[in-house]
Amino acid sequence: MSETKFEYAIHEYATPFYIFDTDILAMQIRKIRGVLRPEVELCYAMKANPFVIKELEDLVDSFEVCSPGEFSICERAGVTMGKVVMSGVHKKPEDVEYAIKQYADQIIYTAESLSHWQMLASCGERLQTRVRVLLRLTCGNQFGMDESLIRQIIAQNHSEFITIEGIQYFSGTQKRSLKKLENELKMLDRFCLELNQQYGFTVNKLEYGPGLPICYFEEEKNEEDEMLNGLAAALKSLAFGGRIALEMGRFIAAPCGSYVTRVVDMKTNKGEPYCIVDGGIHQLNYYGQMLAMKKPPILMLNHRDGETKEWTVCGSLCTASDVLVKQYPFYDLQTGDPLIFQRTGAYSVTEGMSLFLSRDLPQVLLYSAKEHFRIARPGFPTDAFNYFQS
Numbered sequence: 001m002s003e004t005k006f007e008y009a010i011h012e013y014a015t016p017f018y019i020f021d022t023d024i025l026a027m028q029i030r031k032i033r034g035v036l037r038p039e040v041e042l043c044y045a046m047k048a049n050p051f052v053i054k055e056l057e058d059l060v061d062s063f064e065v066c067s068p069g070e071f072s073i074c075e076r077a078g079v080t081m082g083k084v085v086m087s088g089v090h091k092k093p094e095d096v097e098y099a100i101k102q103y104a105d106q107i108i109y110t111a112e113s114l115s116h117w118q119m120l121a122s123c124g125e126r127l128q129t130r131v132r133v134l135l136r137l138t139c140g141n142q143f144g145m146d147e148s149l150i151r152q153i154i155a156q157n158h159s160e161f162i163t164i165e166g167i168q169y170f171s172g173t174q175k176r177s178l179k180k181l182e183n184e185l186k187m188l189d190r191f192c193l194e195l196n197q198q199y200g201f202t203v204n205k206l207e208y209g210p211g212l213p214i215c216y217f218e219e220e221k222n223e224e225d226e227m228l229n230g231l232a233a234a235l236k237s238l239a240f241g242g243r244i245a246l247e248m249g250r251f252i253a254a255p256c257g258s259y260v261t262r263v264v265d266m267k268t269n270k271g272e273p274y275c276i277v278d279g280g281i282h283q284l285n286y287y288g289q290m291l292a293m294k295k296p297p298i299l300m301l302n303h304r305d306g307e308t309k310e311w312t313v314c315g316s317l318c319t320a321s322d323v324l325v326k327q328y329p330f331y332d333l334q335t336g337d338p339l340i341f342q343r344t345g346a347y348s349v350t351e352g353m354s355l356f357l358s359r360d361l362p363q364v365l366l367y368s369a370k371e372h373f374r375i376a377r378p379g380f381p382t383d384a385f386n387y388f389q390s
Helices: 003-012 022-035 050-056 069-079 093-106 113-128 147-156 178-201 223-237 250-257
Strands: 017-021 041-045 064-065 084-085 108-111 129-134 164-170 206-209 245-248 257-269 272-276 297-298 308-314 323-331 340-343 362-367 372-377
Touching: 003 017, 003 340, 003 362, 003 372, 017 022, 022 041, 022 050, 022 250, 022 362, 041 206, 041 250, 050 069, 050 250, 064 245, 064 308, 084 129, 084 272, 093 129, 108 113, 108 206, 113 129, 113 147, 113 164, 113 245, 129 147, 147 164, 147 178, 147 340, 164 178, 178 206, 178 223, 245 250, 250 257, 257 362, 272 372, 308 362
Parallel strands: 017 362, 041 064, 041 245, 064 084, 084 108, 108 129, 129 164, 164 206, 206 245, 272 308
Antiparallel strands: 017 257, 257 272, 257 340, 297 340, 308 323, 362 372
16 A cells, blocks of 8 residues: 555544555455466455455455354355355354255355264255265364275265265465475375275365465565465376365465554663554464564654664553564654554454453454545444443
């Protein structure tokens, strides 16, 4: 975003707030699609940022939905249910039954365990409705199922109401090893081919989460383009023949977001310059931030000449851990100056300790050149959540 747009938003809206630039979001999708083969599908993991799902509906092929709350957001936003992949390790029978009753076989469900599989099969039989399923393969943690269990399910599936669409696999985020991506895809390709050879089962869809890295800090080497290009090359070698859907959240949404907070106080304690802002760690989170030592990209708008001084930026919470960044160089920093933390489009808006100290939730703004600024969520008091009096 240009500085003019930030200046307008800061004049019109009280800090702290988030801005998600949907033009940048669309640009990131175009960049990804421009590198991948045209037939590769994109699945947006909405946990990264649920506020932008409507803006993404025409840009991605599907949405990964991991909770009843996220499913309700999709309903309220009017998202096409044929784009929903209902994932998540905890599925309640009543939630699955509601979704099947309301939307029949439009939705694809993931089976994370044998009990998930049995629940989906039972619900399909009881409602006499076809259920479409992806079997999630584990990478060795609490998610998904072992190869042996997936083989057993495929070998024993005789239900006329449940259709296994394929396999889902995700092994983590912020991967910086192209070799790891290549090895995972080779393993998945081998597994899909073996399922066909041994059971006559065709994997029609492989949903794979590559966990591509986002560069958050000044000290880091930016490997985003290198990893994306390497992923595209690795996908070309797959032989199993089904559709490929890449599930991404952070890599899609992170570049579009900015978090705007304002300096409210300044002091020097034991020779260390501190500035206090009206936001804090309950609203700003960067993956890989360690004790506020790494420096994220911060934009200032003051344009004043003056001395450069290294400031430790602290939030408004009454805890010594509320430090956003240490010893960051600013020109002539003054009380009232806005600080714009960039690349905050993924997770910050949902991962912070939002209820801590009963601070208000910040506003969420959307921006595009066509529609200008829109309020996606107004500022919201949290004290009612922390004490409810009947």
